[in-house]
Amino acid sequence: MASLNVGNLGEYLRDQRRTAQLSLRQLAEAAGVSNPYLSQIERGLRKPSAEVLQQVAKALRISAETLYVRAGILDEKEREELETRAVILADPSINERQKQVLLQIYDSFRKENAAESAPDAAAADAGADDANASSDASSDASNDNASDAERPSS
Template identity: 90%
Template sequence: MASLNVGNLGSLGEYLREQRRTAQLSLRQLADAAGVSNPYLSQIERGLRKPSAEVLQQVAKALRISAETLYVRAGILDEKDREELETRAVVLADPSINERQKQVLLQIYDSFRKENAAETAAEKAAQAAAEPEASSQ
């Protein structure tokens, strides 16, 4: 198979290697814990293979780290998506509030995000409209 060492794959592999070493796991131990082959995991670490989201999730679980972090490193998610997912996960995992409260909190969170996105879009539109006027004077 041809090498796929492109974009974020190198940094993903380096990050995985670093996390594996921090967890004091051998390549074989991590491969066994994640349910993938040792050679396949080695190729991911060297940036030769692009793992699926499912494989990344298995590896993240074995390393006890956020799968979303690996998704961002692999280019599957952008940073803003990761932050939103992590915020939602924290709210949903909070044992001190009940399910109804969690849903209400997430609805409020969504409404604030939509409101802020609309304000940002309006500001950008106003700036774009003002630029032609300034350049024509």
């Protein structure tokens, strides 16, 4: 059976399982998956679904989003955003209304920063283009001066 591109996930799961001091059989039972299937995931032979990863994450008491990133299901930036939201929603010291307001503020800051970084990136690209153009112009001018110096005076 050919190895899929999930070896990194399998190694990570094995490390997490060993850190939690669980046998393969214990983790499989806690996650509700078969022992052979979990073994194949750890060896990089199987690519688990998001549901299986969520069950395994819960059994290991780790972030499911981290496993999603390692499995290629979720982008790193998306994971960070989801984890931030999860922390806010899980905070028992603030009420539901406060959580929603905080999430709205968080979203507005993310949109504002994305809007600011887009023109900055465009300006940086334009600045690089301007620098290349002026470099080309000064190069052309110095080439003209060099060819003038090489011409015999009349």
